[in-house]
Amino acid sequence: MTGYYETTPNVTEQSEKNRVVNKALTPLPTPHLTGLKLKADISINGLVLNTIDENNVVWVVTEIDGWWNLPESELPDLPRGYADGSYDAVGRFSNRILSLNGSFLPQDPADAPAARDALIQAITLVKTGGWLLVDEGPVRGAYVRLSGSPLITSVNARGRHDFSIGLKAVDPTKYEYIDGNPDGYDYADIASGGSVTVTNGGNIAVPIVLGVTGGLTGVSPASPALIYTGSTPNTDPTIKIIATVTSAETLEIDTYNREVLAVEGTSVLNARSRVSVLVDWIYLEPGTTTVNFVDPSAGTSASCRIYWRSGWIG
Numbered sequence: 001m002t003g004y005y006e007t008t009p010n011v012t013e014q015s016e017k018n019r020v021v022n023k024a025l026t027p028l029p030t031p032h033l034t035g036l037k038l039k040a041d042i043s044i045n046g047l048v049l050n051t052i053d054e055n056n057v058v059w060v061v062t063e064i065d066g067w068w069n070l071p072e073s074e075l076p077d078l079p080r081g082y083a084d085g086s087y088d089a090v091g092r093f094s095n096r097i098l099s100l101n102g103s104f105l106p107q108d109p110a111d112a113p114a115a116r117d118a119l120i121q122a123i124t125l126v127k128t129g130g131w132l133l134v135d136e137g138p139v140r141g142a143y144v145r146l147s148g149s150p151l152i153t154s155v156n157a158r159g160r161h162d163f164s165i166g167l168k169a170v171d172p173t174k175y176e177y178i179d180g181n182p183d184g185y186d187y188a189d190i191a192s193g194g195s196v197t198v199t200n201g202g203n204i205a206v207p208i209v210l211g212v213t214g215g216l217t218g219v220s221p222a223s224p225a226l227i228y229t230g231s232t233p234n235t236d237p238t239i240k241i242i243a244t245v246t247s248a249e250t251l252e253i254d255t256y257n258r259e260v261l262a263v264e265g266t267s268v269l270n271a272r273s274r275v276s277v278l279v280d281w282i283y284l285e286p287g288t289t290t291v292n293f294v295d296p297s298a299g300t301s302a303s304c305r306i307y308w309r310s311g312w313i314g
Helices: 002-007 011-025 109-122
Strands: 042-044 047-049 058-065 096-105 130-135 139-146 151-154 161-169 174-176 186-191 195-200 206-213 225-229 238-241 250-254 259-264 267-270 287-294 303-308
Touching: 047 058, 047 109, 096 109, 096 139, 109 151, 109 161, 186 195, 186 287, 195 303, 206 225, 287 303
Parallel strands: none
Antiparallel strands: 042 047, 042 130, 058 096, 096 161, 130 139, 139 161, 139 174, 151 161, 186 303, 195 287, 206 250, 206 303, 225 238, 225 287, 250 259, 259 267
């Protein structure tokens, strides 16, 4: 009898599983109030879509192809010369190719030319790029340029136009964009000898920008200022500043572009030689990361500001 009870399914547990499955398969009832939900939750280069503008023109986005999917991947094929298959080589994600599709619907046909011109101005993203922002809670964005020739088609006499705009994001990561902050970055300050814990709320590692101000004196290759993650400098990812930073300068370290700049007023100079040759270009993994700043000189006026954005790949 003991064996019988051990192999008999738990009736209560099975009924709960059945309830969960049946609910998941049940369609939601049609809402009593239906219609377009214009939440102004998409914008391209400053032009707000999914909204009604000051001329009562309705802007609607029907789809952003390529936004919610993973971008294309590139995996090198390195054949094994003595056996079947290939070597397990590290790949990468390619550009994110997007298509922004929608319509604008004027109330008065006379408003159609101005609406078309506003769209044209927003998507002239050839010599410079712009941000495509989508409010997914939080707002996520990609810096895009035009890809191919946009299609803007007149549909009816009232002035409705449908559009399909090809865009390319050379960086396939979608970044959190905080409106009102410099370039949409989140940021935190670290005093000399201190640390700060920052959070990448996304699902892929993201680069950072560091700005060191207040002056660094007495630093050298033998006694560098250190910016590092984790708890152990030189063992954990570490950036070593090995040359003086004056109190009038900001030393800007960009780990995405892998460049170091000395900024003083309107002057911007290459300062790659001020950090060590074998530098760790720090990225923030998903989750929380502790970033430390240590200035070995006697001065305590130096500080480091870290700029980052949470990032999603899909």
